[in-house]
Amino acid sequence: MKVLVMYVNEFSYVPSEKNLEDAKTVTEGNSYSDSILAFIQVEEQDEEKDVKSREKKLVNHIKWTARKNDCKRIILHSFAHLSESKASVEFTKELFDLAEKRLQNADFDTAQTPFGYFLDLKIDAPGFSLARIWASL
DSSP states (O other), X not given: OEEEEEEEEEEEEEEEEEOOTTSOOOOOOEEEEEXXXXXXXXXXXXXXXXXXXXXXXXXXXXXXXXXXXXXXXEEEEEOTTSOSOOOOHHHHHHHHHHHHHHHHHTTOEEEEOOTTEEEEEEEEOOOSGGGEEEEEO
């Protein structure tokens, strides 16, 4: 799994193009401020491991980043451009849903961008050391 996590002053999206036929229809965008934005690519080899172990590893990394940036809002964004390897849609969505639930149980305010869509994005991210963290988990 590859993860690029950013602290963002502001983040917004608008659905642009549906790229998964089975994705639920989404027409409205959303915006967030003072958030951790996690671009996540779940890889094929992640499916060889238990989904719960991958979810725990992802959540621990995101929580660490959130603490370093004194932030309680987290946005999960599926971003299949950090690696050539891709996990199945089903495994990826399950991992995202489990991670979101665990983060909520830890008192984080969470959101997921629409799964199965290309999105128009607006990102305002400050330039300091821990505002952008890449990891291979």
